Structures are given as structure tokens and as C-alpha cells.
Amino acid sequence: MKFNLEHAAGDPARGPRAGSVVTLHGSFATPAFMPVGTQATVKGLTPQQLESVGAEIILANSYHLYLRPGHEVVAGLGGLHRFMGWDRPILTDSGGFQVFSLGGLQQVTEEGVTFRSHIDGSLHRYSPERAMEVQAALGADIIMPLDECLPYPVDREYAVRSTDLTARWAERCAMAQLRPGEQALFGIVQGGLYADLRQRSAAQLTALDLPGYALGGLSVGEPKPLLHEMLEVTAGLLPVDRPRYLMGVGTPDLLVEGVARGIDMFDCVLPTRTARLGTALVPSGRLVLRNAGFARDEQPIQADCACYACRNFSRGYIRHLLRAREMLGGQLLTMHNLHYLATLMAAMRKAIGAGRFEVFRQEFWQRRGEAAPDELA
Amino acid sequence: MKFNLEHAAGDPARGPRAGSVVTLHGSFATPAFMPVGTQATVKGLTPQQLESVGAEIILANSYHLYLRPGHEVVAGLGGLHRFMGWDRPILTDSGGFQVFSLGGLQQVTEEGVTFRSHIDGSLHRYSPERAMEVQAALGADIIMPLDECLPYPVDREYAVRSTDLTARWAERCAMAQLRPGEQALFGIVQGGLYADLRQRSAAQLTALDLPGYALGGLSVGEPKPLLHEMLEVTAGLLPVDRPRYLMGVGTPDLLVEGVARGIDMFDCVLPTRTARLGTALVPSGRLVLRNAGFARDEQPIQADCACYACRNFSRGYIRHLLRAREMLGGQLLTMHNLHYLATLMAAMRKAIGAGRFEVFRQEFWQRRGEAAPDELA
Numbered sequence: 001m002k003f004n005l006e007h008a009a010g011d012p013a014r015g016p017r018a019g020s021v022v023t024l025h026g027s028f029a030t031p032a033f034m035p036v037g038t039q040a041t042v043k044g045l046t047p048q049q050l051e052s053v054g055a056e057i058i059l060a061n062s063y064h065l066y067l068r069p070g071h072e073v074v075a076g077l078g079g080l081h082r083f084m085g086w087d088r089p090i091l092t093d094s095g096g097f098q099v100f101s102l103g104g105l106q107q108v109t110e111e112g113v114t115f116r117s118h119i120d121g122s123l124h125r126y127s128p129e130r131a132m133e134v135q136a137a138l139g140a141d142i143i144m145p146l147d148e149c150l151p152y153p154v155d156r157e158y159a160v161r162s163t164d165l166t167a168r169w170a171e172r173c174a175m176a177q178l179r180p181g182e183q184a185l186f187g188i189v190q191g192g193l194y195a196d197l198r199q200r201s202a203a204q205l206t207a208l209d210l211p212g213y214a215l216g217g218l219s220v221g222e223p224k225p226l227l228h229e230m231l232e233v234t235a236g237l238l239p240v241d242r243p244r245y246l247m248g249v250g251t252p253d254l255l256v257e258g259v260a261r262g263i264d265m266f267d268c269v270l271p272t273r274t275a276r277l278g279t280a281l282v283p284s285g286r287l288v289l290r291n292a293g294f295a296r297d298e299q300p301i302q303a304d305c306a307c308y309a310c311r312n313f314s315r316g317y318i319r320h321l322l323r324a325r326e327m328l329g330g331q332l333l334t335m336h337n338l339h340y341l342a343t344l345m346a347a348m349r350k351a352i353g354a355g356r357f358e359v360f361r362q363e364f365w366q367r368r369g370e371a372a373p374d375e376l377a
Numbered sequence: 378m379k380f381n382l383e384h385a386a387g388d389p390a391r392g393p394r395a396g397s398v399v400t401l402h403g404s405f406a407t408p409a410f411m412p413v414g415t416q417a418t419v420k421g422l423t424p425q426q427l428e429s430v431g432a433e434i435i436l437a438n439s440y441h442l443y444l445r446p447g448h449e450v451v452a453g454l455g456g457l458h459r460f461m462g463w464d465r466p467i468l469t470d471s472g473g474f475q476v477f478s479l480g481g482l483q484q485v486t487e488e489g490v491t492f493r494s495h496i497d498g499s500l501h502r503y504s505p506e507r508a509m510e511v512q513a514a515l516g517a518d519i520i521m522p523l524d525e526c527l528p529y530p531v532d533r534e535y536a537v538r539s540t541d542l543t544a545r546w547a548e549r550c551a552m553a554q555l556r557p558g559e560q561a562l563f564g565i566v567q568g569g570l571y572a573d574l575r576q577r578s579a580a581q582l583t584a585l586d587l588p589g590y591a592l593g594g595l596s597v598g599e600p601k602p603l604l605h606e607m608l609e610v611t612a613g614l615l616p617v618d619r620p621r622y623l624m625g626v627g628t629p630d631l632l633v634e635g636v637a638r639g640i641d642m643f644d645c646v647l648p649t650r651t652a653r654l655g656t657a658l659v660p661s662g663r664l665v666l667r668n669a670g671f672a673r674d675e676q677p678i679q680a681d682c683a684c685y686a687c688r689n690f691s692r693g694y695i696r697h698l699l700r701a702r703e704m705l706g707g708q709l710l711t712m713h714n715l716h717y718l719a720t721l722m723a724a725m726r727k728a729i730g731a732g733r734f735e736v737f738r739q740e741f742w743q744r745r746g747e748a749a750p751d752e753l754a
Contacts, residue, residue: 039698
């Protein structure tokens with residue numbers, strides 16, 4: 001994997017950056033939003049449709065695929081790219097987040113975790129080495145180490161121990177990696193919402209000299225200014241020449257504020273999940289298309305949008321599909337929301353290249369009728 | 378609407394026919410299978426995907442659209458074609474079938490029917506004139522008169538009265554039609570499974586000199602030889618120069634046997650509904666893709682199929698999607714099943730044009746490992 005940092009507005013360690021990441025399955029431009037294909041499918045879209053909405057890299061979840069159909073079944077069917085018919089870059093997470101969040105966690109030890117499957121209750125042991133084995137079988141271009149994603153708020157003493165454990169697990173992952181020539185292993189900076197622990201974690205992870213770094217355990221319920229602060233105290237400590245990935249973040253405002261603070265990659269189920277629930281992301285904020293006010297509305301979701309949904313259908317039709325519980329409603333909104341985010345990321349890249357990111361950022365907030373968060377440091 | 382009968386194998390009143398129907402929204406080749414878009418969407422497919430699987434005309438249900446979002450809402454949003462983003466031919470049924478089959482029927486009188494909505498229990502009066510009004514608002518290219526679809530078995534005395542009522546309602550529809558220059562009103566031949574009542578109904582309907590004729594109330598549970606017999610006794614009585622439409626039929630075997638007996642058009646939810654339930658239609662019959670035997674199967678659904686699903690995905694992947702309850706599983710199978718039927722119809726047209734339909738028919742049955750039904754008369 002190779003990262004080309006092409007433009008930076010101001011300090012390339014802390015400010016907006018534009019570049020590209022090259023993998024064995026082609027490259028993707030950064031800053032990038034990665035749609036989530038939990039079970040080896042971005043819900044409701046074909047790979048063809050996913051390409052048409054501007055996705056260049058997607059994420060899949062190791063936890064789900066390990067349990068069903070099983071990583072060895074995926075490997076036997078040619079690996080994740082061939083399995084799901086997507087020949088562009090893929091990132092897989094380690095499974096750790098789901099183990100800690102889906103409620104089946106039994107025990108955490110130095111060795112690893114024990115959890116029960118959310119599907120059938122079966123008991124599983126997972127370790128850093130196992131996470132590497134599973135992700136090697138899946139065959140994504142970028143893989144993640146097993147880590148503990150801390151909740152918010154969390155006791156400081158627990159956070160210290162957990163952050164250090166995450167660091168030791170990352171080192172074991174780096175040692176155990178099975179396909180280092182084909183797969184890039186990122187580090188995950190944890191540390192809760194404690195600035196000094198974030199710094200400690202960043203120091204531990206960067207010591208491993210990994211090809212990219214993620215920020216985990218953010219956007220977990222903390223106030224946004226605190227999230228912004230954590231980005232600011234961490235970004236400056238990460239090597240300039242490696243991509244930075246803010247995990248689990250995908251609201252338009254956080255994408256803009258994340259890019260403003262030096263983030264290159266993002267992923268989140270928000271655009272696809274809200275789409276299935278009937279909500280469209282638009283420059284002014286959100287449209288809840290189930291509302292009765294849209295029943296006879298002839299306009300597209302967003303007037304200046306070039307996505308398939310906006311080029312062909314009215315809000316009235318989409319509202320009808322949602323009320324009638326027709327799959328196509330969620331599918332069209334998924335296309336729109338992903339297209340909207342891909343367009344937002346492309347606009348940010350362009351603004352960074354043209355040296356006008358801050359103007360773009362102010363306009364973004366104006367269109368939402370809100371004030372931009374405090375001036376950046 | 379114009380029907381061009383281009384080829385016939387044997388007697389064009391009773392044998393296989395190939396042609397085309399021209400409407401204001403373009404033409405479609407016959408024999409044709411029409412996918413069903415009950416609520417103004419063929420479940421899970423975009424209009425673009427629907428075109429790509431070879432659909433040239435689709436069906437939508439007046440009953441559902443009258444109740445939700447309301448035919449006037451559809452009209453206000455530009456009519457059904459614009460509403461659903463499909464600019465090719467559309468056929469709407471009258472709503473009668475659903476009134477009689479969805480369980481909300483309250484009363485049938487000479488005037489019409491009273492029924493309760495399956496959505497909210499509200500009471501509605503429907504009449505031949507109302508069916509014309511609703512379908513004029515929807516704006517399909519081919520529309521159907523209100524009729525009573527008889528169950529099987531049914532008392533002969535009831536069948537006589539019902540058949541005559543259907544004929545009187547058809548006459549009222551013909552009188553009440555609001556957009557005769559743009560919409561072609563077909564007649565519907567009923568008569569239950571009584572050969573003489575079928576003939577009586579055909580005589581009543583053809584007296585109205587309509588641009589096309591449907592056969593209703595078949596494939597409602599009767600033995601297949603009886604269905605074949607009804608087709609044989611009715612087809613010969615219908616004018617050669619009008620398309621014949623066998624309503625609610627869509628299993629591959631009945632499509633072949635229907636074409637063999639002079640039918641030009643078919644519709645059915647079977648290919649789309651079975652797809653969502655995980656079953657693929659293939660030349661040898663059916664594949665139940667949920668079965669464990671397909672878990673590691675690298676082959677496409679059907680080796681020689683050119684559909685998007687078969688060109689890009691393995692049976693193993695589709696089985697995974699079905700087990701994981703992912704929408705894409707049903708969508709890919711829907712594409713395959715509709716493509717399979719479109720290909721089957723195209724192959725029949727070609728065989729009729731080449732004067733080798735009977736050879737095609739024998740091969741069709743051989744591929745299924747079954748004997749063809751008795752020689753045709």
C-alpha cells in the first residue's frame with residue numbers, strides 16, 4: 001500500500017489533506033468516506049450501483065463474516081473481493097468493536113476475548129492472532145488489529161489499562177500478520193476521551209511503524225467539542241506520510257470537521273441505515289421523507305444532485321415506497337445518501353487542492369443554517 | 378394500440394403466435410411475460426435493472442395504488458409512467474381480483490362491489506365506472522374491466538350468473554372508458570372451468586369488439602390438463618388479430634404450454650416472489666439456494682445465463698445473502714428469474730419464427746427431465 005499526500009492546507013500534520021491510497025485492487029482518493037458492507041454487501045445495492053454512487057473503497061466486518069458464512073468459506077470462494085463481486089479496495093475491521101458492542105462479551109484477558117455469537121449463542125475465543133488469521137482469509141487490502149473500543153464515559157484507571165492492552169495486542173497483530181505484502185495493517189489509537197492517554201496511545205502505536213493509523217473510540221456519545229479536541233491532540237502526533245482513519249464517523253458535519261483536523265478516511269453505517277429508515281442527507285441537513293408533506297411533492301430529493309434517485313424520481317414516489325414498505329425506497333435513499341457523501345468528499349478534495357478549504361467549510365455550515373464550530377487552532 | 382401478428386405455427390387462432398404490440402409508450406414483442414409491479418415497483422429492482430433483464434412491459438395493480446398512495450396522487454405526480462420512472466408500456470388490472478381475493482369483500486351487486494381496505498379497514502365502493510376512472514388517472518397503456526374472478530371449484534349456477542355479470546360489467550367499462558385514444562381496454566373471458574361457459578363468455582366479450590382479450594380465473598387450483606383444455610376451447614373463439622392474455626400465469630411450464638395454445642401475454646408474481654424466498658428458476662426446474670449444499674458452490678446460478686447475477690456472483694455468495702437476510706439476495710434472484718423468463722419468451726418467439734416451436738417445446742420438457750403433456754390436438 002502506498003499513500004500519496006498531494007495537497008495540504010497549512011500544517012500537513014494537523015490540517016486538511018488531499019491525497020490517494022494505492023492498493024493491489026486500485027487506488028482511492030482521500031479524504032474518503034467508506035460505505036459499510038457489514039455482511040459482504042452494502043445493504044440493497046449491487047456493486048455496480050455502489051460504483052455508480054462514487055464509492056472507491058468499502059468496509060466489511062470480520063466479526064459478521066467470521067460467524068457467517070465463515071472466513072474459510074469466503075476464502076474458498078476466492079476471497080472477499082471475488083465473493084462479493086467488488087474488485088476495488090476493501091478494508092476489514094478486526095471484529096473487536098462488535099465483540100465489545102453486540103452484547104456477547106464473556107471475558108477479556110491478556111490473551112484475548114471470549115464471546116458468544118449474536119446469531120446462535122455459540123462460544124468463541126478471539127485473539128490478536130486469530131484476528132489476523134481471519135482477515136488474511138478474507139483478503140481485504142487494509143486490515144485492522146484487535147483492540148478494545150472504550151465506551152464514554154469510562155473510568156480513567158480502566159482506560160489506562162485498556163489503552164496499554166490495545167497497544168500490546170497491536171504489536172502481536174503486527175508480529176502475526178500473514179500476508180504483509182498484500183494487506184496493510186493499520187494501528188488503532190485509543191485512550192478514551194483523555195488527551196494524555198490519546199497521546200500515550202499514539203506514541204505506542206507509531207512506534208510500530210505501521211502503514212496507516214486509525215482513531216478508535218470516538219463519536220461514542222461524547223460532546224462534539226471533546227471529539228474535536230481529541231482529533232487535534234492526536235493528529236499532530238501521527239506521521240504525516242501515513243493515512244489517518246477516523247473509525248465509525250459519517251455524519252456530514254463530522255466529516256467536514258474531521259477533514260479540517262487532518263483525517264483522511266472515514267466509515268459509518270449512518271448514511272445507509274438512515275436511508276433505510278427513510279431519511280435523506282441534503283446540504284441543508286436532513287429530509288424525513290416519510291412525512292405527509294412530501295406526498296404530492298414532484299421535486300427530486302435534492303435539486304442539484306446527479307444521483308440515479310434524484311435524476312429519475314420524485315419525493316412523492318419515494319415517500320410512497322417508504323410507506324408501502326417497498327425495498328426500492330430504502331435502496332434509492334441509500335444511493336442518494338452515499339452519492340451525497342462521495343460528492344461532499346470530492347468537493348473537499350477540490351477545495352483543499354485549490355487552497356480554499358476554509359471557505360468551503362464556512363459555506364458548508366451556512367447551507368445548514370448553523371454556525372461553524374469555533375475557529376480552528 | 379396496434380397488434381402485429383408476425384408469425385404463426387399452424388392455425389393462428391389456436392397455435393403458437395409471434396408478434397408485437399405497439400403502444401404510445403413503445404412496443405413489446407409477443408409472446409411476452411409481464412413482471413408484476415404491484416405498488417408501482419417491481420420489488421427490489423430499479424427501472425434500469427428491469428430493462429436490463431429484458432422486461433418490455435410491466436403490470437401494476439389498481440387496487441393497491443387506488444388505496445395507497447391514491448390514483449389522484451399518482452395522476453398529480455404525472456401518471457404511473459412518470460411516477461415510477463418507467464417509460465415503456467404498462468398494463469393495469471382493474472382491482473377486481475384483489476377485491477375478491479384479499480378477503481375484504483363485503484357485497485357484490487349489479488352495481489358493483491363493496492370492500493374493506495386490507496390496509497386500514499376503510500369501506501370502499503367500486504364499480505365498472507370507478508375502475509375506468511382509477512385506471513384513467515393511473516394512465517397505463519392497457520387497462521382491464523372490473524370482473525369477478527371465480528374460484529375453483531365453483532357451483533355451476535353461481536358460475537353462470539357471475540359470467541353474465543362480468544359480461545355486463547365489461548360493457549359498462551367500454552361505455553365509461555375515459556381515454557380510449559390512449560388506453561386499450563381488454564375484455565376478460567371468465568366462465569370458471571366449464572367449457573361451455575368459457576365459450577359463452579368469449580362470445581359475450583368478443584361482441585364488444587375490444588382491442589385485446591384476457592383469460593381470467595385460470596391457474597386457480599385446477600388440474601393442469603383442465604387449464605390446457607380451457608385454453609384450447611377458448612382460444613379458437615377469440616379474434617386472430619387481437620392479443621390474448623392469460624392472467625396470473627407465470628410458471629415456465631405454463632408459459633410454454635400457454636404459447637403452444639395461442640396465448641400472447643402472461644403475468645405472474647411467481648418469478649419475483651419465489652426469488653425473494655430464495656428459489657431460482659433454471660432450465661432443469663428450480664434451485665432452492667438456501668440449501669446447505671450450495672454454501673461452497675463457486676458456480677453461478679445457471680452456467681449459460683447472461684444476467685447480472687450469473688455474470689458476477691456464485692451460488693455460495695447468494696446463499697450467504699439469503700441466510701443473512703440481506704436484501705441483495707432477493708434482488709439478484711429477482712433479476713435472474715425475470716431474465717430467465719424474458720429469455721424463455723424470446724427463445725419461443727425465435728422458434729415460432731423459424732417454424733420449430735414444437736421442437737423447442739420438446740427440448741424444454743426434456744431439460745426438465747419430464748415428458749411433455751399429451752400431444753396437442
